[in-house]
Amino acid sequence: MRYRVRHTTRYDYASPVSLCHNEARLTPRILPWQKIEATELTIEPRPAVVSERADFFGNRVTRFSVQEIHLALSVTASTALQTQGRPLPPSEVDKDWQSAASHAPRLPELRQFQLDSPFIMRESALRAFAISSFSPGRPLLEAVGDLNRRIFETFTYDPEFSTLATPVREVLRARRGVCQDFAHLMIGCLRSLGLAARYVSGYLETLPPPGRPRLIGADASHAWVAVHVPNWGWLEYDPTNGNLPGERHLVLGWGRDYGDVPPLKGIMNGGGVHELEVAVDVAPIGDGDEGSRQGALSGI
Known part of the structure; x- marks a missing residue:
């Protein structure tokens, strides 16, 4: 599959801003199953x-400073990319989940994905919710897949329920939230069992209702989970949709939780109250589309 992704963030300020420093994580990662054909960031x-750098997790970060007085800031990332299906682990690596939990402490690079992070705390309530999927001796992938399915089937997608500050325990209690909440919840469950799990940020191609046109800018960022499979690597799960991510899931980056991979963050001098507008469009492109031509970071 080939896509063009356009992600625009705009801030309108009540009073002038004289200076701002920002970091943007808006360029998808290059992966064995994801090729970046062209990318452009317009500010x-x-x-x-x-300037550009790779952060601790290998995500691509663009740092920029606006040093003139302004009443609005607009950041638009446009990327053309190609995706393929993810590889799946062979059956022989799917050992019981307790073995996976005991394996992770022996690898220092996994420890950060087992411990608490700013948005995700290990709790007995999360372990209690997860444990019915993790009976003794159950294969890891079967157990994680069952947890993924249960979140999808028993939680309600409700964009009015939560904010960035809503604790995972409240999401568990209310059985509702959005993709970010469900990803944090599932990661908290897995870490509470001793497993290594990370947060994945990206996009998901959404399909319009039958007979209805696609609405430009009406898509949204998405979030899902990856669990470490010993002697193989990371396998992704999407608890919001109850499936394994595939060609329609486009990876921006990953970290311990949302706080490691926000699309845009920064500080400013002035501004006062502001209004935020975000528009995302994920559209398939054909082989002849000009968006597939090789490009580079520009427009800044």
Whole structure:
């Protein structure tokens, strides 16, 4: 599959901003199953300073500073990319989940994905919710798949319920939230059992109702989970949709939780109250589309 992703974030301020420093994580990762064909980041007003780096988790970060007085900030990322199906682990690596939990402490690089993080705390309530999927001796992938299914089937998607500050325990109690909440919940369950799990940020191609056109800018960012499979690697699960991510799931980055991979964050001098508008469009493209041509970071 080939896609063009356009992600626009706009801030309108009540009073002038004289200076702002920002980090954008808006360029998808290059992966064995995900190839970046062209990418462009457009920032208005034009920044005085721009640099790029890879963060601790290997995500691509663009740092920029706007040093002129402005009443609005607009950041648009446009990317053309190609995706393929994810590889699946062979059956022989699917050992019981207790073995996987005991395996992770021996690998220091996994420890950070077992411990508490700013948005996810290990709790007895999360373990109690998860444990019915993790009976003794049950294969890891079968157990994680069952937990993934249970979250999908027993929780209600409700964009009015939560904010970034809503604790995972409240999501568990109310049985509702959004994709970010469900990803944090599932990660908290897995870590409470001693397993290594990380947060994946990206996009999901959404399909319009039959007979209805696609609405430009009406898509949204998405979030899901990856669990570490010993002697193989990371396998992704999408608890919001109850499935394994595939070609329609486009990966931006990953970390311990949302706080490691926000699309845009920064500080500013001035501004006062502001209004935020976000528009995302994930559209398939054909082989002849000009968006598939090789590109580079530009427009900044």
